[in-house]
Amino acid sequence: MSEHSPGSPSGAEPVISVRGVDKHFGDFQALKDIDLDIHRGEVVALIGASGSGKSTLCRCINRLETISAGEILIDGEPLPEEGRDLARLRSDVGMVFQSFNLFPHLRAVDNVTLGPTKVRGVSKSEATKEAMDLLARVGLTGKEHSLPAALSGGQQQRVAIARALAMKPKAMLFDEPTSALDPEVINEVLDVMTELAEAGMTMLVVTHEMGFARRVCDRVVFMDAGEIVEQGEPEQFFTAPESQRAKDFLSKILPH
Amino acid sequence: MQIILDNIPLLLQGIGTTIALTVLGYAFALVLGTALAVCRVSPIPPLRWAATVYVEIFRNIPLLSLLILLAFGLPDAGVLLPYFWCGVAGLSLSGAAFVCENIRSGINTVPIGHAEAARSIGLGFFGVLRYVVLPQAFRTMVQPLVNVFIATVIGSSLCAAISVVEITYVTQQLNIASAQAVLLFLVAGALYLALSLGVAYLGRRVERAVAPGDARPLRTADRLQGAAQA
Numbered sequence: 348m349s350e351h352s353p354g355s356p357s358g359a360e361p362v363i364s365v366r367g368v369d370k371h372f373g374d375f376q377a378l379k380d381i382d383l384d385i386h387r388g389e390v391v392a393l394i395g396a397s398g399s400g401k402s403t404l405c406r407c408i409n410r411l412e413t414i415s416a417g418e419i420l421i422d423g424e425p426l427p428e429e430g431r432d433l434a435r436l437r438s439d440v441g442m443v444f445q446s447f448n449l450f451p452h453l454r455a456v457d458n459v460t461l462g463p464t465k466v467r468g469v470s471k472s473e474a475t476k477e478a479m480d481l482l483a484r485v486g487l488t489g490k491e492h493s494l495p496a497a498l499s500g501g502q503q504q505r506v507a508i509a510r511a512l513a514m515k516p517k518a519m520l521f522d523e524p525t526s527a528l529d530p531e532v533i534n535e536v537l538d539v540m541t542e543l544a545e546a547g548m549t550m551l552v553v554t555h556e557m558g559f560a561r562r563v564c565d566r567v568v569f570m571d572a573g574e575i576v577e578q579g580e581p582e583q584f585f586t587a588p589e590s591q592r593a594k595d596f597l598s599k600i601l602p603h
Numbered sequence: 604m605q606i607i608l609d610n611i612p613l614l615l616q617g618i619g620t621t622i623a624l625t626v627l628g629y630a631f632a633l634v635l636g637t638a639l640a641v642c643r644v645s646p647i648p649p650l651r652w653a654a655t656v657y658v659e660i661f662r663n664i665p666l667l668s669l670l671i672l673l674a675f676g677l678p679d680a681g682v683l684l685p686y687f688w689c690g691v692a693g694l695s696l697s698g699a700a701f702v703c704e705n706i707r708s709g710i711n712t713v714p715i716g717h718a719e720a721a722r723s724i725g726l727g728f729f730g731v732l733r734y735v736v737l738p739q740a741f742r743t744m745v746q747p748l749v750n751v752f753i754a755t756v757i758g759s760s761l762c763a764a765i766s767v768v769e770i771t772y773v774t775q776q777l778n779i780a781s782a783q784a785v786l787l788f789l790v791a792g793a794l795y796l797a798l799s800l801g802v803a804y805l806g807r808r809v810e811r812a813v814a815p816g817d818a819r820p821l822r823t824a825d826r827l828q829g830a831a832q833a
């Protein structure tokens with residue numbers, strides 16, 4: 348996958364292409380001229396200090412926020428501004444949230460089948476069969492009929508991953524998927540994400556798990572104050588960052 | 604007492620009319636109020652504004668004024684509606700404003716992240732409301748909606764002012780004939796109490812039905828009672 352590293356453009360269309368994107372919240376500019384291409388099968392870690400705009404970028408990519416300038420293409424197709432088409436296209440990019448956001452009134456399996464049945468028109472029985480497979484894949488056999496309240500944080504987050512995968516997305520966005528978890532269950536979620544990456548899923552992962560970024564990601568993108576300041580291969584970025592801002596950031600988070 | 608026994612059929616008619624006014628008024632209020640609530644949370648600004656204006660107007664007009672306006676103002680505007688239907692209309696228009704506000708605040712109890720997760724799997728505005736937001740909001744809405752129903756039962760008595768032959772009107776007529784105000788209004792009060800309690804009981808059954816045991820959150824009141832016993 349290293350042929351997709353920055354500076355060596357591959358011939359294929361990127362799955363996610365962010366071009367010259369600005370995002371304003373009133374007077375405040377949260378994203379400044381962001382350019383980012385993510386190719387098929389590539390796993391990109393997005394890191395940066397709190398408030399640097401990582402979540403905002405994820406939310407813009409699947410249009411939970413509208414962008415102020417620029418364009419975002421998914422598989423070469425620009426996302427429409429609003430309306431029914433947007434709703435359907437949005438599910439091409441799966442999103443996993445820090446706070447899981449499972450639907451608390453639905454059992455695990457129904458959380459997973461809701462999208463396929465109501466958005467894609469898949470029959471209930473087929474969707475249920477696929478949901479069972481997905482839940483097994485994320486290690487939740489036996490928990491299919493539990494309500495979210497009866498699941499641990501790690502289990503809930505794995506249901507959330509299965510729910511996003513059920514839409515057969517072209518790419519997955521993870522916004523700090525383990526930040527709300529107790530340390531002992533972080534790994535069960537990271538393991539699922541690692542398997543997903545190995546299976547070839549295109550992923551953008553906002554994370555503070557530097558070990559995960561090093562082991563699994565093809566590229567690290569570092570943001571500061573709404574800008575992409577530096578990007579590169581994980582090993583190189585963590586051992587020899589080029590920019591002063593990246594050095595400062597790493598000196599705060601990495602153990603010496 | 605004789606006055607009541609002699610007028611059982613008239614009283615029964617009054618009870619029937621009160622129930623009809625309440626049930627019809629509340630049913631239309633539910634439909635209209637739900638539509639208004641959908642407008643109030645919709646992404647289309649003019650719809651939001653229209654619903655807000657509606658709520659502010661109809662929540663703040665006394666029901667009695669509204670009923671009199673409908674009964675005596677509509678004919679001036681060339682609309683002839685039987686008084687019974689003026690009563691139903693008044694109860695519906697007013698009730699809808701309260702239903703709308705209850706549904707809206709119920710919707711606001713649902714964490715925004717759930718709606719975003721629903722959007723991210725491709726559901727549109729109505730899908731998000733129908734499958735994710737409203738089923739959660741409904742549990743918190745049952746009690747407030749029962750309160751609107753009780754307000755409708757009690758508010759229906761104001762229809763006496765526009766000559767709808769419901770419980771209060773019948774009671775007034777019998778009082779004019781017999782001058783036994785205390786007895787008569789005690790009986791009328793007991794009838795309204797019975798109707799309201801019946802509805803409150805049904806409401807609790809509904810609430811229990813929509814919140815299965817393992818999904819029902821412990822309430823603050825439960826904790827307070829626990830603290831008091833400790």
Ligand SMILES: Nc1ncnc2c1ncn2[C@@H]1O[C@H](COP(=O)(O)OP(=O)(O)OP(=O)(O)O)[C@@H](O)[C@H]1O
Binds near residue numbers: 375377395400401
């Ligand atoms: N809805 C909003 N309205 C106004 N400002 C916002 C909004 N959402 C985000 N911001 C601002 O945009 C900036 C970037 O926020 P964002 O959530 O993207 O940061 P982040 O990099 O994800 O930070 P964290 O690591 O804390 O999650 C912040 O300064 C934040 O205050």
Ligand SMILES: [Mg+2]
Binds near residue numbers: 523
């Ligand atoms: Mg964030």
